[in-house]
Amino acid sequence: MRKQPRQARSRLMVDSLIDATALTIAEHGLGDATTARIAETAGISIGSLYQYFDGKEALYAALLDRIVAQLLALVDTRSATLAQQPLRTWVKDLLNDVWDYLEAENGLYLKVLRNWSQLDFMRGIDALEQKLLGVLSLYALQRAPVVSQADLPARIYILINSVLFTLVRYISQPSPLVSREALIAAFGEMVERELG
Amino acid sequence: MRKQPRQARSRLMVDSLIDATALTIAEHGLGDATTARIAETAGISIGSLYQYFDGKEALYAALLDRIVAQLLALVDTRSATLAQQPLRTWVKDLLNDVWDYLEAENGLYLKVLRNWSQLDFMRGIDALEQKLLGVLSLYALQRAPVVSQADLPARIYILINSVLFTLVRYISQPSPLVSREALIAAFGEMVERELG
Amino acid sequence: MRKQPRQARSRLMVDSLIDATALTIAEHGLGDATTARIAETAGISIGSLYQYFDGKEALYAALLDRIVAQLLALVDTRSATLAQQPLRTWVKDLLNDVWDYLEAENGLYLKVLRNWSQLDFMRGIDALEQKLLGVLSLYALQRAPVVSQADLPARIYILINSVLFTLVRYISQPSPLVSREALIAAFGEMVERELG
Amino acid sequence: MRKQPRQARSRLMVDSLIDATALTIAEHGLGDATTARIAETAGISIGSLYQYFDGKEALYAALLDRIVAQLLALVDTRSATLAQQPLRTWVKDLLNDVWDYLEAENGLYLKVLRNWSQLDFMRGIDALEQKLLGVLSLYALQRAPVVSQADLPARIYILINSVLFTLVRYISQPSPLVSREALIAAFGEMVERELG
DNA sequence: CATGAATGAGAGTTCATTCAT
DNA sequence: TATGAATGAACTCTCATTCAT
Numbered sequence A, B, C, D: 001m002r003k004q005p006r007q008a009r010s011r012l013m014v015d016s017l018i019d020a021t022a023l024t025i026a027e028h029g030l031g032d033a034t035t036a037r038i039a040e041t042a043g044i045s046i047g048s049l050y051q052y053f054d055g056k057e058a059l060y061a062a063l064l065d066r067i068v069a070q071l072l073a074l075v076d077t078r079s080a081t082l083a084q085q086p087l088r089t090w091v092k093d094l095l096n097d098v099w100d101y102l103e104a105e106n107g108l109y110l111k112v113l114r115n116w117s118q119l120d121f122m123r124g125i126d127a128l129e130q131k132l133l134g135v136l137s138l139y140a141l142q143r144a145p146v147v148s149q150a151d152l153p154a155r156i157y158i159l160i161n162s163v164l165f166t167l168v169r170y171i172s173q174p175s176p177l178v179s180r181e182a183l184i185a186a187f188g189e190m191v192e193r194e195l196g
Numbered sequence E: 001c002a003t004g005a006a007t008g009a010g011a012g013t014t015c016a017t018t019c020a021t
Numbered sequence F: 001t002a003t004g005a006a007t008g009a010a011c012t013c014t015c016a017t018t019c020a021t
Helices: A008-028 A035-042 A046-052 A056-079 A087-115 A118-143 A152-172 A180-195 B007-028 B035-042 B046-052 B056-079 B087-115 B118-143 B152-172 B180-195 C008-028 C035-042 C046-052 C056-079 C087-115 C118-143 C152-172 C180-195 D007-028 D035-042 D046-052 D056-079 D087-115 D118-143 D152-172 D180-195
Strands: none
Touching: A008 A035, A008 A046, A008 A056, A008 A087, A035 A046, A035 A056, A056 A087, A056 A118, A087 A152, A087 A180, A087 B118, A118 A152, A118 A180, A118 B087, A118 B118, A118 B152, A152 A180, A152 B118, A152 B152, A152 B180, A180 B152, B007 B035, B007 B046, B007 B056, B007 B087, B035 B046, B035 B056, B056 B087, B056 B118, B087 B118, B087 B152, B087 B180, B118 B152, B118 B180, B152 B180, C008 C035, C008 C046, C008 C056, C008 C087, C035 C046, C035 C056, C056 C087, C056 C118, C087 C152, C087 C180, C087 D118, C118 C152, C118 C180, C118 D087, C118 D118, C118 D152, C152 C180, C152 D118, C152 D152, C152 D180, C180 D152, D007 D035, D007 D046, D007 D056, D007 D087, D035 D046, D035 D056, D056 D087, D056 D118, D087 D118, D087 D152, D087 D180, D118 D152, D118 D180, D152 D180
């Protein structure tokens, strides 16, 4: 990033450009998301775009960062209530949060994610994985400190990836064989079974 | 495909071009896989490339088709032995097959898959999903015909997607927390638990 | 031309290729008349095309030659009767011949001529002009040997060009203001007035 | 036209590109008038060319429009004096104007017109025909309101086309049999005879 | 003689990026 | 700081022509 957006105006500009990037990718696809279109969507000139971002790649990185940050925030918000309810319920609530996030604004972020390559998608999931690993490990320790924790990370790893990828896949391309409720319920049980 | 030149030569050319497409994507990424580079990798002229394929998109589609076909073949080959061994073992064997396939030739197909956008990746998985749904449904019916089959498709859907995406993710970017054996074993158990 | 088409087979081939050239230009326009399409229309391979013609330009030249030759033949055929009827009638008959020729086979040659550039069109008209100049000069000399012949060539030049270009224009893009009969009649009178 | 950049600069650019298009066609012929050559002749980059025109066809259309507009302007300018002189003189003056226009700048526009296909050439002549039809019809009505006007449009149609096409042909490829003066004089008389 | 696969120069066009204003 | 005209490398794709079979 070329400048530190310390000023309010800068922050607005940067946010507006990331918004525009998401909108443009969602509407035209990653391949046809030109800098010109992004700048136009943001309502600024191409020249200005380059004052806030080093180029297209920086824009994409910032968008991915934002999505990850927002997903992390969802987990953070839910974390507080983990101790007060069954794991299954907590998972369901969290998944509903994520679902709502992905479907918000006409599925804006979902469309972005669908255009993303596996490569970058996976890269972005790292942080999310770390966060959930922390939250769930703590939970497991408190509830069942006796359980051998040797394979706990492995289980959590599998669960997180399974749930996340399958969720994105389902929302993108829902199967007529499964309802949203059934999917979320199944995930809730699966997590509880593995960690409970 | 534009032409059907003399059978044998043609198939060789077509195969060689699909190979070249995979190699080029693996090496340069999808965005920098130009027709010129693909033709060069195949050792032919651009003009010839266009005698066998209508363009870049046709090349990509053919590559995806080939990968899906080969994955389907793996499942088909394993299908025969499903009745003769525990589901858990069968799943492990199949996953090892897939794993080997994805790692073959320096991870060629894995690299291709990583560069693929979520969108197209999912599209290609459809056929695989159908096939496994058939195989596993039959198995479940024969083993436990009593079990309520209402949510069987849902369970299979979740399992297939969970396993497949997580597998690609892990092979692409292995976690130090989980070993290959642990992952495969965990999947084997997960499948058996859900369908057994 | 690469070979002297002395043999019957060769003549057939050459004619067939010129036919194909005309058909292709008429259907696709000059810009999209590729050698591949011409060869395909002629029902032979591209390789064979190059055995009979040096290339695209040679093909075009041959087509133009044919059209000019056929127009010349029309004049020749009519020449015989010039002495036996009023000039006006003779002109009308000739123009009807030309008109029919241009409209024959779905306006094949007309379409070709419309796609031709002014440049080549004019080049081809030269021979026609010479021929008509000869025929009409002779006529004028015999009928009115007294008339000062100083500006006879000029008049004939103007008449031929006026009639020919306007004819092609009208057949290509008929004006609702003028009927075919009116146009031909007007030309007949114009010629008679100038040379009579 | 893709953009309307700051008025003055834009018009200059657009005009300069149309100039360059004419020059390039005149020098290399229509078939070899590539966008690269046009941009080079205009002294700008290809990218800039595409900021002002949608492509080659748009450039050609603009050039044809300009030529037609300039020919129309010649007629307009001369129209004022039609009532004050013999028709024959007026026609001669107008033809001299057109002649000078076509020969200006080393015959630039003449060369362009020669390279044009009959098809497009005719299309462009439409407007000219309409204009002259108006001017001459008015003249004919005022001078000889008694004359049956039924075939006036037909006569004018023939005259305009005859004169225009023959003029272009002659300037392109002058006949040694006819002088410029003789040609123009002959046209003057022909028009007067038909409409006088 | 006939074939048609192979060639590759060259076409039109796009777009990330720069920089004078 | 904002602008957007200018750039030109790079892209996809075409097609006249050749030549081994």
